Amino acid sequence: MRLATFLGYLCIPAAILTHAFLKQWSGEAILTFVLAGLAIIPLASLMGQATEHLSERAGPTWGGLLNATFGNAAELIIGIIAVLKGFNDVAKASLTGSILGNLLLVGGGAMFVGGIGRERQTFSRSAAEANAGLLMVAVAAMLLPAIFDLSFHSHDTLLTQHENGLSIGTSLILLLVYGAGLLFTLRTHTHVFTSQPAQSPEEPMGMVGLTGAWSVKKSALALLAASAVVAILSELLVGAVDQMASLLGWNHIFVGVIVLAIIGNAAEHSTALMLARRNDMDTAMSIVFQSSLQIALFVTPVLVLISHAFVAMGLGMTPKMGAMNLVFSPLEVVAVFLSVIVIVILCRNGETNWFEGWLLLAVYAILAITFFYIPRGAGSSV
Numbered sequence: 001m002r003l004a005t006f007l008g009y010l011c012i013p014a015a016i017l018t019h020a021f022l023k024q025w026s027g028e029a030i031l032t033f034v035l036a037g038l039a040i041i042p043l044a045s046l047m048g049q050a051t052e053h054l055s056e057r058a059g060p061t062w063g064g065l066l067n068a069t070f071g072n073a074a075e076l077i078i079g080i081i082a083v084l085k086g087f088n089d090v091a092k093a094s095l096t097g098s099i100l101g102n103l104l105l106v107g108g109g110a111m112f113v114g115g116i117g118r119e120r121q122t123f124s125r126s127a128a129e130a131n132a133g134l135l136m137v138a139v140a141a142m143l144l145p146a147i148f149d150l151s152f153h154s155h156d157t158l159l160t161q162h163e164n165g166l167s168i169g170t171s172l173i174l175l176l177v178y179g180a181g182l183l184f185t186l187r188t189h190t191h192v193f194t195s196q197p198a199q200s201p202e203e204p205m206g207m208v209g210l211t212g213a214w215s216v217k218k219s220a221l222a223l224l225a226a227s228a229v230v231a232i233l234s235e236l237l238v239g240a241v242d243q244m245a246s247l248l249g250w251n252h253i254f255v256g257v258i259v260l261a262i263i264g265n266a267a268e269h270s271t272a273l274m275l276a277r278r279n280d281m282d283t284a285m286s287i288v289f290q291s292s293l294q295i296a297l298f299v300t301p302v303l304v305l306i307s308h309a310f311v312a313m314g315l316g317m318t319p320k321m322g323a324m325n326l327v328f329s330p331l332e333v334v335a336v337f338l339s340v341i342v343i344v345i346l347c348r349n350g351e352t353n354w355f356e357g358w359l360l361l362a363v364y365a366i367l368a369i370t371f372f373y374i375p376r377g378a379g380s381s382v
Contacts, residue, residue: 008042011035012229019236023079029243030352032185037259038239041266043233044074045225048271050223051152053214072098072294074230079303081234082241082256083310086317088324090241093256094264095300096332099138102292103339104364106272110284112355118353121281125350130189130343131289134181138296139337141170146333167325168308169277171301223255245376253329254371265291279353300326331374335367367369 001271015035022028051073070253075098082091114121145166156162213224237260245255262269275284306326310316328336346356 005045007040009087011039011284012043012233015039015233015236019240022197027247029240029245030301033240035245036233036240037263040074040078040230040233040263043293044264044266045072045270047223047226050214050219050226053219054216056213057219072264072291072299075261075295076232076299076303076343077227078234078238078260078264079299080306081231081238081323082316083307084316085238085305086321087241087252088307088321090238090252090256090260091260091303091324092328092330093187093253094260095295095303096328096336097257097261098265098295098299099292099336100257100339100364100367101265101269102295103343104360104367106265106269106291107285107288108357108360108364110272110276110281110288111352112354112361113231113357114279114281114284115271115352115354115357118279118302119281120351120353121276122351123347125283127282128285128289128347128350130184131293132340132347134293135274135289135340135344135372136178136295137177138174138293138331139340141174141296141300141326142333142336144326145170145332145338149327150330163325163327164308164323167304167323167327170326171304173234174297174301176303178293181293181297183239248374249305250372251376252367252375253332253374255373257332257335264350285347285352331370335370339363339367 015032018028018035022031075094079091080092082094099321111121145163145283148166149163152159173313239251241255241260244250245252272284272287275287302346304324304326307318310318311323343360346352346359
């Protein structure tokens with residue numbers, strides 16, 4: 001793990017130098033994309049650790065708010081850069097991919113790895129039911145704008161204006177729902193979401209990677225520094241998307257849904273797998289659900305509102321490309337809907353095993369293949 005982190009940090013200057021001095025080389029975009037993506041992974045992990053240490057200092061309520069705000073900061077930064085550059089479809093695809101990746105890839109991987117050598121693992125059924133309700137609200141927020149677009153696309157002369165209004169209104173409601181969810185989990189029903197100690201004696205209970213308390217100053221500086229570097233790397237990453245996709249023959253939706261999403265969620269992936277292997281399935285599944293909900297109910301609406309603010313201020317490519325809305329492609333909506341249904345069905349009894357994890361991984365693989373074969377040039381109308 002330490003070697004991988006060290007190599008990831010080495011990729012930071014490598015990505016910057018590659019972009020600066022190898023622009024004439026045909027493969028520069030691919031190499032820059034790979035190096036920037038690898039460099040973001042340890043930085044996202046560092047941001048997560050800094051947030052965890054700040055949370056310990058701030059207490060459970062403010063700590064929960066900090067985790068909610070900065071838990072997916074890397075994905076938010078990548079999304080903001082994508083919107084600024086006019087890649088609205090890539091931004092929306094990366095959000096879709098983060099939800100799919102957390103529910104299917106992280107959830108499935110945790111169930112599979114944790115279930116090896118064990119008949120079953122258990123976690124809070126009450127917490128799973130509450131999270132399932134929030135996930136269904138997120139599905140509704142994706143489904144209804146898509147149905148609106150399909151229903152009135154051909155004969156609504158003010159379609160863009162109406163869809164923007166729908167997106168802004170829905171985004172505000174999602175933020176209110178997310179705030180109510182925080183109140184529910186952190187204040188009124190804290191006992192429902194309190195993790196039980198790990199059942200395996202080989203590892204102590206606690207957040208993976210936290211070896212000693214950081215001061216507030218150290219945590220804040222680490223969070224700010226990592227955020228700044230992630231912003232620079234995201235600029236390189238998103239800037240290379242178009243040329244890289246063209247060279248490899250990939251479509252932008254596949255790059256956003258699969259590649260960018262895996263990069264942004266790599267820290268959660270490794271943490272959930274390690275916790276599941278230690279038989280701390282409560283915390284592992286909390287990561288799966290909470291990371292998905294943060295993307296669906298917080299990052300997505302915030303990105304929509306930021307995009308409209310960019311348009312109003314005339315920043316980047318947003319005036320030309322238009323603001324990002326909540327009209328996802330039918331394939332993205334169906335993918336999220338199926339993923340939520342599958343994981344809700346499998347987790348309804350508060351128990352998991354390796355076979356259920358294998359099923360989730362299979363669904364993710366099928367979706368990845370489906371997105372891979374989307375024709376190049378296809379966008380939100382897919």
